[in-house]
Amino acid sequence: MAQIDLSDPAEQRIERLPLHEAILIRLRDMIIEGHLPPGARLNEGQIGLQLGVSRTPLREAIKYLASEGLVELVPSRGAVVKSFGAKEVHDMLEVIRMLEQQAGALACRLADDRGIARIRALHDEMLAHYARRDRLAYYKVNQAIHTGIVALADNVALSEVHARLQTRLKRVRFIGHEGAEKWASAVAEHEEMIAALESRDPDRLAEILGRHLSLAWERVRDDIPGAPEAD
Structure with missing residues (x-):
């Protein structure tokens, strides 16, 4: 046990x-x-x-x-x-990826300037936690950014499904930042995200979110029981 x-x-x-x-x-x-x-x-x-x-x-x-x-x-x-197997984690991350790509594209078209500014403020707060190497505080703001981008899509059903899956994967997403290299890569991807959102580029933001969530699986797969070995 x-x-x-x-x-x-x-x-x-x-x-x-x-x-x-x-x-x-x-x-x-x-x-x-x-x-x-x-x-x-x-x-x-x-x-x-x-x-x-x-x-x-x-x-x-x-x-x-x-x-x-x-x-x-x-x-x-x-x-x-709760313990999740490799397929469960991979499947949930795949759904989150698709939801966030759709939400990001919608956010670029629908969000007002104040909504985007709130995401920028969260991003800057996240970077401050990163500079202090406060992983838990960083993680919580990081997840708030993803939730916030989804909220900017103004689709309640999308937000509800995303929130349920994101909550279930809290521990899994946290371990994705273990190690300096993984953490730095995740931060760099967030920098690209905020730039695409502020420039209101739906295709670019969808691509970055898709890449970010695909890499999230690569960062955690070695820590998930039953996951196939990376090529």
Whole structure:
């Protein structure tokens, strides 16, 4: 069974934030960063002790994570961090790629200047996190950029499907930035994205997003069980 890393309890305790939201964010971050690895059972007693919270709000947070697809509730085992196989990950990334290409092309045609400026502000914030090598903060803004570009397409159905898949792949997308070379390449692709969006070039933005999401699979495939070896 996969082991849960709950080292340094002082760093894990919940303080000041609204309790349910704080627990949810903390557990989600622990899944993203791998402290709660795929296949790990969420031991309510152990986690509650480490976070300094009671079981009732903890159970509510776990149920919410299950609704997001990050956790699954398994009979006789309880809550377990969701583990995705290679084909599942590849298929979801392929759908996200197609959705973002369509959204990017629409965004170039439909977005107003203020909407594009918001993406630029997120991009600059992401670069600041990158300069500090703050991976988790970088990752969260990075994902907000992808969500924001999709939102500029002004298509609720597209946004809803994209959000569901993006949530399920949080841990997978995070490991795509492991290593200086992979991380630098992802940042360079985002630089191209923002330039294409600001110039309102739908074909260019669709091409960059497609390449970025295809490379996302290449960056994570070696860490996914069952993935074929790269050529």
